[in-house]
Amino acid sequence: MHETSLMENIxxxxxxxxxxxxxxxxxxxxxIVGRLANIIPDALEFAFEALSGRTICSGAKLTLKPVPIEGxxxxxxxxxxxxxxxxxxxxxxxxxxxxxxxxxxxLESIDFDEADKEESGEQQ
Numbered sequence: 001m002h003e004t005s006l007m008e009n010i011x012x013x014x015x016x017x018x019x020x021x022x023x024x025x026x027x028x029x030x031x032i033v034g035r036l037a038n039i040i041p042d043a044l045e046f047a048f049e050a051l052s053g054r055t056i057c058s059g060a061k062l063t064l065k066p067v068p069i070e071g072x073x074x075x076x077x078x079x080x081x082x083x084x085x086x087x088x089x090x091x092x093x094x095x096x097x098x099x100x101x102x103x104x105x106x107l108e109s110i111d112f113d114e115a116d117k118e119e120s121g122e123q124q
Contacts, residue, residue, distance in 0.1 A: 003040060006105060007047035011055050013107050018056060024115035026060040034102040035069050035083060065108065070101030 014029055029048075033039050041064050048062040068081040075094035080087075087097040 002038075003043040004047045004051070006039070007044060007051055010107050011048075011051055011057055014110055015056055017107075017110060018112065021112070022115045023056055024113045026057045026110060026112045028061040028063055028109075028111040029057060029107060030063045030065055030109045030111075032065050032067055032104060032106050032108045034067050034104045036099065036102045037105045039105060041066075067104070068102060069099060071097040072100050074098055 010029070010031060014026070018026070031044075033041065033044070044064065045062055052058055052060060052062075068083050069085070069087065070079065070081055071087045071089075072079050073089035073092060073094045074096040076089060076092040078089055078091040079100070080090050082088075086095065087099075088095055089097065
């Protein structure tokens with residue numbers, strides 16, 4: 001199940017991104033998931049629940065944001081989005097399509113609360 005290693009990478013990225021902040025609590029992680037990313041959303045959510053408890057993201061919400069497939073028609077040059085395969089150009093009904101998006105998986109945003117410096121014992 002590659003969703004587990006993918007989620008480990010996402011959580012590591014979140015922790016590295018938050019290292020310079022005095023994070024009190026992570027509220028939400030938003031992850032972009034392309035339609036062709038070969039990800040099972042339930043498996044990714046399960047991996048998050050299993051792995052996040054031992055990280056700074058413990059108790060946070062995971063939001064998965066699906067994105068459609070992006071295609072470029074090589075016949076007419078139109079860029080378009082689709083949720084279906086095979087893709088058919090809406091401009092010319094062409095079937096010679098180059099897939100240009102929809103395979104990505106990445107951490108889009110982190111919503112967190114930052115502790116006051118005084119609360120954490122830091123001097124200003």
